[in-house]
Amino acid sequence: MPKKLSWTRRxxxxxxxxxxxxxxxxxxxxxxxxxxxxxxxxxxxxxxRAESLQDVPISVTALGGDDIAxxxxxxxxxxxxxVPNLQAVNTFGNSTPQFTLRGVSNTExxxxxxxxxxxxxxxxxxxxxxxxxxxxxxLDRVEVLKGPQGTLFGYNASAGVIHFVSAQPTxxxxxxxxxxxxxxxxxxxxxxxxGPIVGDWVRGRLAFTARDTDGHxxxxxxxxxxxxxxxxxxxxxxxVDLGENTLAQIKLQTGRFLGQPTMRPAEQxxxxxxxxxxxxxxxxxxxxxxxxxxxxxxxxLRLTHRFDGFDLNAVTGGVSTKTHxxxxxxxxVVQGVFDxxxxxxxxxxxxxxxxxxxxxxxxxxQEVRLSSTTESPLQWIVGAFYMxxxxxxxxxxxxxxxxxxxxxxxxxxxAVFLVLDDYEQDIKSVAVFAHTTYQATERxxxxxxxxxxxxxxxxxxxxYNYDGFGTYIDPRTANPYDVRPDDVVDLxxxxxxxxDRTWEFWSGRVGVDYQVDPDKLxxxxxxxxxxxxAFNTAAxxxxxxxxxxxxxxxxxxxxxxxxxxxxxxxxxxxxxFFYKVDGYHQKVVNEFGQExxxxxxxxxFRGFEIEARAIPVENLVLSLGAGWSEGEYKDFLSPNDAGGxxxxxxxxxxxxxxxxxxxxxxxxxxxxxGGLLEPMVExxxxxxxxxxETNEPKDISLSPxxxxxxxxxxNARLFYTLPGDRIxxxxxxxxxxxxxxxxxxTPLDIFGNTLSIYAPPRTAGVSIAARF
Numbered sequence: 001m002p003k004k005l006s007w008t009r010r011x012x013x014x015x016x017x018x019x020x021x022x023x024x025x026x027x028x029x030x031x032x033x034x035x036x037x038x039x040x041x042x043x044x045x046x047x048x049r050a051e052s053l054q055d056v057p058i059s060v061t062a063l064g065g066d067d068i069a070x071x072x073x074x075x076x077x078x079x080x081x082x083v084p085n086l087q088a089v090n091t092f093g094n095s096t097p098q099f100t101l102r103g104v105s106n107t108e109x110x111x112x113x114x115x116x117x118x119x120x121x122x123x124x125x126x127x128x129x130x131x132x133x134x135x136x137x138x139l140d141r142v143e144v145l146k147g148p149q150g151t152l153f154g155y156n157a158s159a160g161v162i163h164f165v166s167a168q169p170t171x172x173x174x175x176x177x178x179x180x181x182x183x184x185x186x187x188x189x190x191x192x193x194x195g196p197i198v199g200d201w202v203r204g205r206l207a208f209t210a211r212d213t214d215g216h217x218x219x220x221x222x223x224x225x226x227x228x229x230x231x232x233x234x235x236x237x238x239x240v241d242l243g244e245n246t247l248a249q250i251k252l253q254t255g256r257f258l259g260q261p262t263m264r265p266a267e268q269x270x271x272x273x274x275x276x277x278x279x280x281x282x283x284x285x286x287x288x289x290x291x292x293x294x295x296x297x298x299x300x301l302r303l304t305h306r307f308d309g310f311d312l313n314a315v316t317g318g319v320s321t322k323t324h325x326x327x328x329x330x331x332x333v334v335q336g337v338f339d340x341x342x343x344x345x346x347x348x349x350x351x352x353x354x355x356x357x358x359x360x361x362x363x364x365x366q367e368v369r370l371s372s373t374t375e376s377p378l379q380w381i382v383g384a385f386y387m388x389x390x391x392x393x394x395x396x397x398x399x400x401x402x403x404x405x406x407x408x409x410x411x412x413x414x415a416v417f418l419v420l421d422d423y424e425q426d427i428k429s430v431a432v433f434a435h436t437t438y439q440a441t442e443r444x445x446x447x448x449x450x451x452x453x454x455x456x457x458x459x460x461x462x463x464y465n466y467d468g469f470g471t472y473i474d475p476r477t478a479n480p481y482d483v484r485p486d487d488v489v490d491l492x493x494x495x496x497x498x499x500d501r502t503w504e505f506w507s508g509r510v511g512v513d514y515q516v517d518p519d520k521l522x523x524x525x526x527x528x529x530x531x532x533x534a535f536n537t538a539a540x541x542x543x544x545x546x547x548x549x550x551x552x553x554x555x556x557x558x559x560x561x562x563x564x565x566x567x568x569x570x571x572x573x574x575x576x577f578f579y580k581v582d583g584y585h586q587k588v589v590n591e592f593g594q595e596x597x598x599x600x601x602x603x604x605f606r607g608f609e610i611e612a613r614a615i616p617v618e619n620l621v622l623s624l625g626a627g628w629s630e631g632e633y634k635d636f637l638s639p640n641d642a643g644g645x646x647x648x649x650x651x652x653x654x655x656x657x658x659x660x661x662x663x664x665x666x667x668x669x670x671x672x673x674g675g676l677l678e679p680m681v682e683x684x685x686x687x688x689x690x691x692x693e694t695n696e697p698k699d700i701s702l703s704p705x706x707x708x709x710x711x712x713x714x715n716a717r718l719f720y721t722l723p724g725d726r727i728x729x730x731x732x733x734x735x736x737x738x739x740x741x742x743x744x745x746t747p748l749d750i751f752g753n754t755l756s757i758y759a760p761p762r763t764a765g766v767s768i769a770a771r772f
Contacts, residue, residue: 037615038568044143045165047435048152048313048369048381054562057447057513057523059146059575061086061611061625065139065167069178070717071682072732074188074211076119076134076164081662081684081713083144084609084627087655089744089757096129102146102577103605103629103656104159104554107587108597109746110538111323111359111393112425112459114585116159116531116552122166122251124300124317125155127389127427128361131296131321134255135233138192138207140167146609147556147577148529150507151435151449154367154385158507158529158554166251169203169239170194175772182732182765184225186213201241208234216761217262219286220279226286227262231255245306251317254297260290261327267703267742267756281740281758291481293324311371319363326356326481356481357395364388377439382432389427396420396483397540398473418473422485423461423537430454435509447511447525452504455532459499461546463539464488497546505530505551519564529554534585536597549599553582571613579605584653588638588693600636603653605629619668624661631656638693651695655708655744658687674723682715691745698745703756709741711759730767738762 042053046060053062061083073079077088077097087100096109099117106115111130118125119132126132142164149157173195180188190209197204215227233255240248262284269278278285300317369383397419433451440446462485473480478487488494511525531552539545560575583599607629614622631653637645666680688707692698697706714737719730739759746755 037618039564039571039613039615042141044141045163046143046145049371054519054521054564054571054573056562057445057511057521057525057560058149059558059560059573059577059609061144061146063142063144065141068136068139068142070680070719072715072717072734073136074209075136076132076162078136079142079144079162081682082625084611084625084660084662085146085607085629086144086627087660087686090133097133098129099132099162100655101144101160102579102607102627103631103653104579104581105655107585107654108534108536109587110395110536111357111361111391112423112535112537114156114531114534116156116529116554118153118155118157118161120153120161120163121253121298122164122300123302123315123367124251124298124319125363125365125387126298126319127155127363127365127387128319128321128391130294130323130359130361131298131319133257133294134296135209135211135231135257136164137190137209137233138167138205138235140165146575147525147558148507148509148527148554150453150527150529151433151451151509152381154431154433154451154453155387155429156531158531158552166235166237167192167194167205167207169205169237171196171200171203176769177771178767178769180730180765180767182213183763184214184216186763186765187211197238203239205237206235208232215260215262216763217282217284218279220283221285226260226284226290228258228260230259231257247304249302251298251300251302255295257292257294259292261292261325262290267705282761291324291326293322295322296320306373309372309374311373313369313371315365315367317365319361319365321359321361323359324357324482326354354398354480355396356398356483357393358482359391359393359395361389361391363390379437379439381435383434385429385431385433387427387429389425391425391427392423393425393537394420394422394484395538398480398483418464418483418488419540420464420483420485420488421461421537421539422464423459425535425537426458428456429532443515445513445515447509447513449510450506450508452506453530453532454502454504455551456502457499457533457535458501459497459535459537459546459548461497461537461539463495463497463543463546465493465495465539465542495543497543499535499546499548501533501548503533503551505532505553519568521562522559523561524559525556527556527558529556531585534597536587536595538595541594545594545596547597549585549597550583552585552599555580569615572610573612574608574610576608577606581605584636586636586638586693594639596639598637598639600633600638600648602634603631603636604634605631605653605656621666622664624663626659626661628659629656630658633693636693646694648693651693652690654691654693655689658689659685660687661685676719676721676725678719678721680717680719682713682717684711684713686711686743688741703742703745705742708743708745711739711741711743712737713739713759726770726772728769730769731765732767733762733764735760735762 042062043050044053044062046056063082080086080088085102088097090097098106101117104116145161149161153161175193177191188211192207194205210232212230214225217226219226235253238250242248297320303314305312365387367385369381371381372379431451431453435449438446473487507528507530509525509527513523515521533551534549536547556579558577562573564571581603584603586598586600588596588598609627612624633648633651636648638648640646662684664682669677671677688710690707697703713735715734717732719728721728741759742756743759744757
């Protein structure tokens with residue numbers, strides 16, 4: 001019987017067929033190389049107004065939609081290769097991305113956690129981490145704002161903001177289709193259609209993307225690939241002119257992701273607990289199911305009305321996410337000796353440890369802003385914000401085997417040891433804010449901004465465990481990949497914890513900027529950002545782990561320059577910063593598996609970034625971005641494995657004290673036949689860094705090095721646009737020299753596993769794009 005195609009593959013087949021039809025369309029116009037020798041102006045909304053990037057007195061990196069597509073960036077976390085001092089990791093597949101900006105990060109990876117770098121999609125906050133790992137398609141730009149942005153972007157924006165801006169509806173009909181095929185059977189297709197719907201007063205844009213790849217890991221059990229990535233997403237935007245001065249935009253975006261988390265258990269050749277031979281970097285043993293499922297939907301309404309002297313902007317939206325994850329920590333196929341004290345002594349048996357979890361989040365937010373539009377020296381923005389999120393989550397960890405090492409239940413079935421956390425978390429946040437600038441002279445301008453916030457957070461959590469060992473499920477009736485509270489056999493270990501906390505705090509900014517000449521801006525600022533308090537919901541040993549921590553406060557001192565030289569052939573921007581953080585949230589895991597949310601009392605971060613773009617001759621474009629950041633604990637009592645605390649003052653914060661560099665070169669040749677040939681080469685470098693707060697290997701038998709590896713990546717691309725400027729064909733190769741070093745290690749060390757994350761292997765492929 002033929003294999004049934006998934007919906008994603010059916011969709012990709014239909015769209016690829018459509019692309020082949022469009023490839024036959026032609027036009028009389030001939031493509032021309034962009035012979036401009038001046039760098040294009042970039043318009044951003046980093047200060048909630050449309051402004052030139054070079055006029056904004058904060059550090060901002062802006063990526064254009066075409067540049068994102070040409071670089072082959074397909075997921076939200078891929079942008080890190082183009083943004084100095086920005087890194088990201090997906091701890092368990094793509095469901096919970098963790099961004100790090102200038103060294104400041106969210107070290108917590110559970111659904112209930114906060115991030116100091118919130119993600120926005122078309123002005124709508126995506127508060128839950130599961131909504132932030134979405135596919136990139138049909139974008140106008142991405143803006144990365146560095147430093148505290150709490151005044152205008154509010155909730156938790158203590159370290160920065162990442163804002164994804166979709167391509168907008170157009171007044172004239174247009175469309176595009178793009179398809180690619182690459183290594184590991186990587187197939188993708190995306191496209192968009194835009195234009196008027198009703199007269200010229202209703203305009204719409206429909207965009208989609210779909211991808212299906214087998215993954216680059218190999219299962220040593222059966223030789224089959226691991227690491228499947230199957231995703232699709234659809235976005236619809238409708239603009240409605242409600243009057244001469246009123247515009248409404250409705251947005252609906254929904255998507256699904258289905259993948260397989262793939263992290264190597266240890267960096268040595270043998271799994272130390274079982275003696276199992278692990279194979280190469282991209283080899284894994286997998287005898288149990290591993291999967292990751294994410295569904296996310298955004299619905300929003302943006303309303304703009306122009307009054308005499310000011311504009312009204314209102315953003316109303318909701319975000320719904322559903323995730324289901326299952327991951328195997330100790331997938332043993334070679335029998336090992338493991339005595340748990342049950343049965344008749346040491347047991348020779350395969351064993352397993354499966355972590356699984358479900359989470360559902362429903363978010364509603366409302367923001368209203370009034371912005372001045374006069375030519376007065378005093379410009380202002382005032383507004384109010386409200387956000388509510390309801391989160392429900394069930395997470396479990398199973399440990400067992402087929403031998404009865406944990407004893408037997410009635411009927412003879414072997415018991416399976418269980419830890420289960422079942423909770424509901426409710427968040428309500430309200431804030432008012434004001435942002436003012438005053439043009440004191442033709443060149444000198446001052447900024448004064450502030451925000452008052454009130455956050456209320458409640459937690460109701462049931463913890464299923466008893467003295468560390470004592471709660472079980474019956475494997476004959478329970479689904480190990482989707483354990484529910486009703487599956488628990490022994491309820492004597494169930495405990496309940498409730499937290500109800502309210503925090504009130506302020507954030508703000510004082511800044512000054514000086515326009516040396518039309519092409520050179522100097523700026524400096526002092527700002528304060530706050531990440532709200534949080535609860536630790538990942539208990540493993542006892543309820544003491546389910547603790548609350550107060551807000552994290554960050555004070556930033558920053559200075560920078562934005563300059564253009566040589567008649568705008570060279571753009572050179574840079575900034576330096578120094579942060580002091582009080583109560584920096586840290587996730588620490590000791591050798592007993594206790595996951596603790598422990599604030600570091602005093603932490604300092606320092607660093608700088610430089611971004612340059614040049615057009616030295618016609619059609620040759622050079623770009624360079626470089627950043628360095630370092631965090632240092634000044635006062636941090638961290639729990640140790642002996643049950644006490646270690647003072648880590650003077651230690652480097654994990655994943656800081658490092659350089660990151662990106663560079664690319666491209667050239668455009670106008671061929672004699674009217675075609676356009678564009679070769680591109682990209683280089684990126686990420687310096688290795690400490691992965692533990694102790695600045696030492698967590699377990700030398702698993703990860704022998706204290707630091708991750710230095711990673712050098714080289715990518716190459718070649719595009720050819722056919723005469724007529726309708727069809728563009730491309731070939732690409734990523735990681736040409738096949739760097740396979742360790743990018744990151746999770747803080748977990750469970751039963752002989754570090755769950756190390758490696759750089760992806762070398763890939764190559766072809767693409768075709770058509771526009772009409």
